[in-house]
Amino acid sequence: MGKLLIWVIVILAVMMVMRIVAARNSTRHTTRQSPPKPPARQPGQGPVESMVRCAHCGIHLPRSEATLLDGKTWCSQEHARLGER
Template sequence: MRVLLIVAGVLLVMKLLKGRSTPPPAAPVARPPRPPAEIVACAHCGLRLPQAEAVQAGDGRFFCGEAHRRVAGQRLD
């Protein structure tokens, strides 16, 4: 009789564990590719950097930082 109860208990546990299977992982969300960044060169030192990070002067030239924009402006005056 004990063996029958043990077998029934094992079968019940196996059935419960089988029903608790984890769902498959969700597929990753595909992101649209970003367009490549426009690269510009500093008009003072020639450093190449993304346009979004550059400082633009009023005449359309790009600089790697505010200091180079000021230096270039002083030279022109």
């Protein structure tokens, strides 16, 4: 009975050491990889466009859809008329 208990302890110790070594190898492997690439653009999508913020309500919208008056961007003519908040 004593020999069986020693073998169980030895096997558990070996398994624990193997698990620790595997965990260290996996963390070393992930730190050496290059950073992930951004997702590829799908065909048919337009060019990337910068976003601007409305000076009145704070909503973000594409630059091509914004109204530019007096050096500030607005989401609509109405908000440009109302002015900055």
